Amino acid sequence: MIRATGDRPLMILIPAFNEEGAVGTVIAEVRALYPELPILVVDDCSADGTRTVALEAGADVITVPYHLGLGGCVQAGYRLAYDLGFHYVIRLDGDGQHDPAYVGLIRDTLVRSGAQMVIGSRYINGGGKHTSFARGIGIVFFRWFLAIILRKQVHDPTSGYVGVNRQALEVFARSFPLEYPEIEALVVLQRLTFRFEEVPVKMRARMAGTSTITAVRSFYYVLHVLLGVVVNILKYQGSKRRP
Amino acid sequence: MDRLLAIIAGFSILLIGVVLFNIRRAHIRVEYSVSWLSAAFVLFVLSQSPWLLGQFASLIGLNSLPDALFIIVGGLFLVVFFRFSVVMSDLKDANIALTQKIAILEYQLNALHEKPQASDRK
Numbered sequence: 001m002i003r004a005t006g007d008r009p010l011m012i013l014i015p016a017f018n019e020e021g022a023v024g025t026v027i028a029e030v031r032a033l034y035p036e037l038p039i040l041v042v043d044d045c046s047a048d049g050t051r052t053v054a055l056e057a058g059a060d061v062i063t064v065p066y067h068l069g070l071g072g073c074v075q076a077g078y079r080l081a082y083d084l085g086f087h088y089v090i091r092l093d094g095d096g097q098h099d100p101a102y103v104g105l106i107r108d109t110l111v112r113s114g115a116q117m118v119i120g121s122r123y124i125n126g127g128g129k130h131t132s133f134a135r136g137i138g139i140v141f142f143r144w145f146l147a148i149i150l151r152k153q154v155h156d157p158t159s160g161y162v163g164v165n166r167q168a169l170e171v172f173a174r175s176f177p178l179e180y181p182e183i184e185a186l187v188v189l190q191r192l193t194f195r196f197e198e199v200p201v202k203m204r205a206r207m208a209g210t211s212t213i214t215a216v217r218s219f220y221y222v223l224h225v226l227l228g229v230v231v232n233i234l235k236y237q238g239s240k241r242r243p
Numbered sequence: 244m245d246r247l248l249a250i251i252a253g254f255s256i257l258l259i260g261v262v263l264f265n266i267r268r269a270h271i272r273v274e275y276s277v278s279w280l281s282a283a284f285v286l287f288v289l290s291q292s293p294w295l296l297g298q299f300a301s302l303i304g305l306n307s308l309p310d311a312l313f314i315i316v317g318g319l320f321l322v323v324f325f326r327f328s329v330v331m332s333d334l335k336d337a338n339i340a341l342t343q344k345i346a347i348l349e350y351q352l353n354a355l356h357e358k359p360q361a362s363d364r365k
Binding site for chain 1: 339343350
């Protein structure tokens with residue numbers, strides 16, 4: 001079982017759903033670069049061999065009993081990391097789009113800046129975009145929209161390559177958006193007057209599988225996230241439904 | 244109008260009967276049946292009291308009693324559906340929290356089982 005050892009321990013979190021073609025390589029890459037870091041894969045009840053591949057690659061694996069979606073998976077990882085006493089968690093996607101070479105940069109920025117969240121951004125210094133046209137339009141829209149709400153420019157609001165410190169971990173372990181969580185998470189942090197930083201990263205093409213955000217789903221995505229942002233702005237902070 | 248009121252009265256009695264039958268069979272919990280029973284009761288009272296219906300119609304500026312009745316029926320069911328949306332949201336939140344907790348506990352339990360086996364090998 002993974003343990004939080006050393007000063008300000010860091011855990012790598014990889015949510016994965018049907019990623020048997022890529023997750024093993026991602027874990028091996030992280031292992032090669034940062035052999036000391038514990039890696040937790042949260043398997044979202046995959047129908048393929050994701051769990052087996054991840055275990056064989058040397059990661060610890062949590063498998064949720066039914067498909068929760070990305071947010072539920074990430075939150076399960078945050079909960080465990082918080083309970084185990086980790087100070088930092090960096091999330092990588094299981095499809096290989098996030099190059100683990102930037103884990104060090106994200107960790108250093110978390111420690112140095114004291115920001116509660118650090119986002120790996122593909123739109124700073126033009127680092128290998130690898131995103132669909134529809135999603136690109138969504139990113140431009142939300143960049144503009146969030147600049148108004150957050151009163152700060154965020155170049156890559158949909159990036160899942162994020163690191164959080166223990167303060168954000170505590171918040172997200174309690175409550176985390178279920179679907180398309182990245183943008184709503186930023187608004188949650190802003191409401192708590194937490195800070196985020198962005199660092200340039202290069203995104204790669206997926207190693208296997210296809211994105212869940214298709215052109216048609218992009219419209220649903222925009223509506224869902226917009227509603228989620230508005231709800232988060234209106235949310236009464238005193239009510240906590242989650243146990 | 245009389246026929247419409249009779250249909251509404253019949254419908255509300257049927258609704259009360261169906262809800263009570265399902266409570267008896269334990270298909271619906273008592274706390275979730277209250278909304279349906281209340282809605283059915285209001286409909287029955289209104290169907291038996293055209294005067295009350297007329298008061299409501301004049302209150303919202305309608306001349307037609309059937310229109311007022313449909314607004315009341317629609318409004319009541321919207322309230323009931325909203326209440327169940329709240330209940331479903333709570334259940335979904337609880338379900339997710341439980342699912343995550345089960346997954347974490349299973350992971351910790353497996354780790355505990357592996358530990359003695361590892362020490363046995365030594």
